[in-house]
Amino acid sequence: MSMKSSKHMDQAKTKRRRNCSIRVKNAMGQLQEQILKWRTREYKRISSTYNLGTVKGHFSVLVLSNGETQKFLVALRYLSHPPFIKLLEAAEQEFGFDQKGALVIPCEASELKRILS
Template sequence: MMLRSFVGKVEKGVSHIVQRRPAVRYYSEGTSVGDDVREGYFAVLAMKGGESKRFIVGLHYLNDPAFLGLLRQAEQEFGFRQMGALAVPCQPQELQNILDASRP
């Protein structure tokens, strides 16, 4: 039940990104949404151990169990205050592996 609520909040937040509302820089200059985010996608910043990388991720990943695990970790570490690119607490290569494993 809590996961459904969390995913609902993420989807609601993503809808703001998709509509191209101005990003609030919460973490650093690298967290802005940018013009490269098309409808149906959202920006994710994988950051851990001083390493970070920005990804453009399709909304269909919101159904992937491994990606949802990262969202739960992001909730615990950062809360729901994130604006702009969604930050997840993992190494960029870890996120890349998750995205590669569940590619349609």
């Protein structure tokens, strides 16, 4: 085999690997997008079916933990609590600003309980 054909084969392998890598990245991006759409639809469905009664000075927060939805009444003072602010930022990233009804936060109930205690 000549040096020229060996170099050509190496370039072809590199190109195939690059194309495969691009296809995998695209597939992963599409999968992540579908998961995000499903989670957004699921959280919107959950938040719209819950009774949103609140207490003065509090607001409703929903979390999905172990396949079960839990509702929390959170005091307004937590809106300036740094760990809770991080949860709000995560909710914004995952669901955007257009949540209707109770605020849905992407965390486990145990994590929210820890932050609120």
